[in-house]
Amino acid sequence: xxxxxxxxxxxxxxxxxxxxxxxxxxxxxxxxxxxxxxxxxxxxxxxxxxxxxxxxxxxxxxxxxxxxxxxxxxxxxxxxxxxxxxxxxxxxxxx
Amino acid sequence: xxxxxxxxxxxxxxxxxxxxxxxxxxxxxxxxxxxxxxxxxxxxxxxxxxxxxxxxxxxxxxxxxxxxxxxxxxxxxxxxxxxxxxxxxxxxxxxxxxxxxxxxxxxxxxxxxxxxxxxxxxxxxxxxxxxxxxxxxxxxxxxxxxxxxxxxxxxxxxxxxxxxxxxxxxxxxxxxxxxxxxxxxxxxxxxxxxxxxxxxxxxxxxxxxxxxxxxxxxxxxxxxxxxxxxxxxxxxxxxxxxxxxxxxxxxxxxxxxxxxxxxxxxxxxxxxxxxxxxxxxxxxxxxxxxxxxxxxxxxxxxxxxxxxxxxxxxxxxxxxxxxxxxxxxxxxxxxxxxxxxxxxxxxxxxxxxxxxxxxxxxxxxxxxxxxxxxxxxxxxxxxxxxxxxxxxxxxxxxxxxxxxxxxxxxxxxxxxxxxxxxxxxxxxxxxxxxxxxxxxxxxxxxxxxxxxxxxxxxxxxxxxxxxxxxxxxxxxxxxxxxxxxxxxxxxxxxxxx
Numbered sequence: 001x002x003x004x005x006x007x008x009x010x011x012x013x014x015x016x017x018x019x020x021x022x023x024x025x026x027x028x029x030x031x032x033x034x035x036x037x038x039x040x041x042x043x044x045x046x047x048x049x050x051x052x053x054x055x056x057x058x059x060x061x062x063x064x065x066x067x068x069x070x071x072x073x074x075x076x077x078x079x080x081x082x083x084x085x086x087x088x089x090x091x092x093x094x095x
Numbered sequence: 096x097x098x099x100x101x102x103x104x105x106x107x108x109x110x111x112x113x114x115x116x117x118x119x120x121x122x123x124x125x126x127x128x129x130x131x132x133x134x135x136x137x138x139x140x141x142x143x144x145x146x147x148x149x150x151x152x153x154x155x156x157x158x159x160x161x162x163x164x165x166x167x168x169x170x171x172x173x174x175x176x177x178x179x180x181x182x183x184x185x186x187x188x189x190x191x192x193x194x195x196x197x198x199x200x201x202x203x204x205x206x207x208x209x210x211x212x213x214x215x216x217x218x219x220x221x222x223x224x225x226x227x228x229x230x231x232x233x234x235x236x237x238x239x240x241x242x243x244x245x246x247x248x249x250x251x252x253x254x255x256x257x258x259x260x261x262x263x264x265x266x267x268x269x270x271x272x273x274x275x276x277x278x279x280x281x282x283x284x285x286x287x288x289x290x291x292x293x294x295x296x297x298x299x300x301x302x303x304x305x306x307x308x309x310x311x312x313x314x315x316x317x318x319x320x321x322x323x324x325x326x327x328x329x330x331x332x333x334x335x336x337x338x339x340x341x342x343x344x345x346x347x348x349x350x351x352x353x354x355x356x357x358x359x360x361x362x363x364x365x366x367x368x369x370x371x372x373x374x375x376x377x378x379x380x381x382x383x384x385x386x387x388x389x390x391x392x393x394x395x396x397x398x399x400x401x402x403x404x405x406x407x408x409x410x411x412x413x414x415x416x417x418x419x420x421x422x423x424x425x426x427x428x429x430x431x432x433x434x435x436x437x438x439x440x441x442x443x444x445x446x447x448x449x450x451x452x453x454x455x456x457x458x459x460x461x462x463x464x465x466x467x468x469x470x471x472x473x474x475x476x477x478x479x480x481x482x483x484x485x486x487x488x489x490x491x492x493x494x495x496x497x498x499x500x501x502x503x504x505x506x507x508x509x510x511x512x513x514x515x516x517x518x519x520x521x522x523x524x525x526x527x528x529x530x531x532x533x534x535x536x537x538x539x540x541x542x543x544x545x546x547x548x549x550x551x552x553x554x555x556x557x558x559x560x561x562x563x564x565x566x567x568x569x570x571x572x573x574x575x576x577x578x579x580x581x582x583x584x585x586x587x588x589x590x591x592x
Binding site: 002003004005006007009010011012013027028029030031034037038042043044047048049051052053054055056057058059060061062063064066072073074079081 | 385
């Protein structure tokens with residue numbers, strides 16, 4: 001599984017995000033969506049028919065990247081900057 | 096003095112904020128992104144040292160524009176979503192009688208904007224509202240477009256420009272809009288592995304370039320840049336296919352391959368697609384105006400296919416049909432950043448004048464001239480790069496998901512129409528088959544539903560109508576809205592019912 005590649009620019013401080021119990025490294029300023037894609041996460045959620053979905057628009061419009069972030073459901077990963085210790089669960093079967 | 100609220104910190108909103116500030120009108124500038132600039136000047140995160148937004152040829156003015164929110168008279172609310180507008184009629188005692196969208200203005204009414212930001216949901220009383228909400232990528236449903244790995248052109252660009260990341264290759268780009276060439280160029284220069292660029296039309300030839308010349312003054316650098324992009328792509332070994340399109344994407348749990356077909360003279364796939372490996376498919380057919388906030392505010396709209404679909408009516412200077420609500424930029428029709436900036440200036444002058452400020456004849460004249468000049472260029476671009484209308488629905492098969500949120504297929508949409516011959520509006524179709532009821536609230540399926548309905552009933556889009564937008568125009572947990580109704584200290588708390 002090949003993910004998005006980070007370009008060689010200076011980034012924010014390293015942070016750790018937990019996604020479904022797994023630690024994912026990221027940098028301050030990155031959106032949660034970008035951090036997940038860079039970590040090779042393709043599936044952001046599954047539909048009620050079991051189909052995988054991932055970000056389509058990266059601008060807060062399509063709601064394909066919604067996750068539960070620190071207990072808040074329906075959080076758009078593309079608009080949410082990562083924070084150290086952020087706890088994320090992927091949603092399955094809601095829609 | 097109450098602030099004027101501007102929703103959208105792209106070229107239209109930023110230009111308007113600058114004008115209002117110059118007239119000493121306080122501004123609350125709201126955007127869902129953490130930093131100003133909109134999608135065109137989307138900036139890297141503040142925590143990336145030294146990183147700067149890209150200002151391509153013709154858009155150098157963006158560099159100054161993104162600094163406008165730093166002025167002391169302007170409050171910038173980033174990472175904040177406008178959920179809707181409340182228009183309260185007020186009795187003599189100052190008590191709110193009615194909370195709801197705009198109605199006829201009588202007496203000392205209050206206009207409030209409901210915002211959801213880092214500090215929760217709040218309602219802010221505002222002197223006027225400028226809707227500068229921009230546009231988003233035009234969806235064209237086709238088999239496999241819900242697979243992970245399929246992204247809109249704006250998404251691919253945002254990842255490169257702001258997040259400084261490139262998608263996995265091989266990458267295929269498909270669509271009709273010049274943005275696709277710009278995006279491809281940015282990707283290649285960032286070292287992304289692009290295998291093919293597929294355009295529904297031919298590259299603009301000398302004849303068209305000649306025909307476009309009257310609109311060119313002031314835009315030579317922009318056209319030259321587009322030509323340079325094509326040259327760079329070819330040098331980098333990107334194959335450019337014209338009069339073709341990607342007709343589908345396939346893969347188990349993500350995109351692994353795409354099917355590319357030539358288009359016949361009517362803009363329909365010829366029917367002999369070839370398959371190409373792809374880890375990422377970028378779609379860029381153009382843009383749709385983002386009009387949900389204007390709809391919820393009860394602004395009148397009309398349908399204009401060339402301008403991207405439903406657009407907000409205004410008086411030529413940004414005044415909508417809803418009292419206190421103004422519009423600028425792509426919600427009036429997709430016309431590019433320069434047109435948006437010019438409309439932002441003009442709408443701001445209207446607001447200044449309506450709030451009792453002084454606007455000189457010269458300011459009006461210059462602002463109108465700016466709008467006219469930008470419109471000439473954008474009309475040429477719109478005509479050159481319009482998606483062949485026949486293509487919009489030619490790609491979806493019966494199984495293709497049209498409404499991504501509610502999983503409504505093109506076949507189900509058609510059978511709903513067949514079973515209910517009395518059904519004649521987009522809203523009726525939505526109620527019956529749920530297309531448009533999910534979290535994206537129809538942003539990615541309403542146009543498809545409208546086209547299917549119009550084809551089945553022989554109606555025009557303006558007869559089929561659009562789905563109404565209600566507060567909240569983007570879904571939020573109910574608990575968030577509860578804070579709005581239970582906080583007595585919130586300014587102008589409008590009872591949401």
